Amino acid sequence: MEALILSCSTGGGHNAAGKAVAEELDRRGHRVMFMDPYELAGSGIVRLVSDSYVKLVQRSPALFGKVYALGESYRQLPIHSPVYWVNGKMSSAMGAFLDEHHFDVVIMSHMYPAHILTNLKRQRTAVPQTMLIATDYTCIPFMEETDCDYYVVPAADLMDRFGAYGIPRERMLPYGIPVGSDFRRGITRHQARAALRLDLNERYILLSGGSIGAGKIEETIRTIMTFLKGQTGCTLIVICGKNDQLRRKLVHRYGDDPHIVIRGSTSHMAQYMAACDLFLTKPGGLSSTEAAVLGVPLVHISPIPGCESENMAYFASRHMSVAVSDPAEELPQVLRQFADGTLGAAMKAAQHSCIDRRATDRLCDFIEDQYAEM
Structure with missing residues (x-):
């Protein structure tokens, strides 16, 4: 054919x-x-x-x-x-x-x-x-x-x-x-972390603005970094996509901070998603589906108005994600749920039920x- x-x-x-x-x-x-x-x-x-x-x-x-x-x-x-x-x-x-x-x-x-x-x-x-x-x-x-x-x-x-x-x-x-097959073949967290050379015992929060690095990433980072000050064994990984200006800005500001890892565009997004304990991203249709296929606890932030708002509403209404419109106001509560272990199991079950x-x-x-x- x-x-x-x-x-x-x-x-x-x-x-x-x-x-x-x-x-x-x-x-x-x-x-x-x-x-x-x-x-x-x-x-x-x-x-x-x-x-x-x-x-x-x-x-x-x-x-x-x-x-x-x-x-x-x-x-x-x-x-x-x-x-x-x-x-x-x-x-x-x-x-x-x-x-x-x-x-x-x-x-x-x-x-x-x-x-x-x-x-x-x-x-x-x-x-x-x-x-x-x-x-x-x-x-x-x-x-x-x-x-x-x-x-x-x-x-x-x-x-x-x-x-x-x-x-x-x-x-x-x-x-x-x-x-893609990287998401469908079911890579384990252990395998993903080994491939990325990440600590097997650390907790990882993954933040991405999609392939173009859009969204309120800087505001979200500030909120997460405040949360991390009271945590041990937890690291933030930021994927900037093709937004080189953002990557350079973040490296300049956070480059020496051991609690944050900054990456640009990557061809290993499936491994990063599988390796993380919590994934924060703008609600793109494809990236949200990839996360659900992997069964990753998902937080949607700062949608680009339009179809991404619809994506966020669809996922949140079916308990496949948590919707956060204002990171500074709403994200701290979500992070507290993440810290006490109450965010994840039900969400993964909903993702498995709703996404083929x-x-x-x-x-x-x-x-x-x-x-x-x-």
Whole structure:
């Protein structure tokens, strides 16, 4: 089978979900190509799309929230969105690419390529079977403008929400968000700490702002460091992602403090999550799913307004995480629960009940079954 996986670099989650599927299909012996469709317009456009998003959420998350809210309002209008038309401008380049390369299926972990393929279909251009993976626990604005053969939704109890925005229920696959094999294979805490050369007897709090290092990390660190002053045998690990400015600032301020370890971008996030006793992160759909698959006590902090707020609400309402909107005010109580051992067991049980760790396998099984019927 020939599979094309399309994603865009607006945050790390979309690429990670797409690569999880690519990895599994490749393991099963299929030929897989992974690409950003905007590569067809040149690497400069790819960087422009990625950098614009990263800078917006790092520097002005409130503005991103307003843009998201505007999208929620715009989707009520009986016309196509500007987002749809902008992505549609890539349809000619994508059509030419598909003419030159044979694929049996196109799997998309981002809405932008789905808009491109939808434009092609509405131009009556033949395209391979298409699948769109939703990587947030909500139906984001303008997803309803896509016309895909199948939609992978994060959970069965979200099918009504997606249906309310016009996604055909008969096309939904409620398998969950795909995660990579590093998270699915069940690494133990002991194995993870040994791999990272961490103390087997220490307690570790892991703090991450996602791949782009966004969120109220500095405020959260100050709160945690105050907590650590009254603790023994407890260390904070901070993952700054691609936010080099933040990493340098934290190294300058905390570089000599033995209670804090500062890291930049890492390819060992599964090990860090598995090694920690408590994980604090902004509520990205993919990172939250990864934590739940591993069974890590999870605290959501400072969501980027919009879909991350929806992710946080979904997890907290099902007791899979603790939601903290104001770290300075709310986090101390959570840390006290962590210290006295009352935070964790029930949360892990809820994660195990609500999140299917076999999402990647189930999706790839379905893709293979569809190919066998072609």
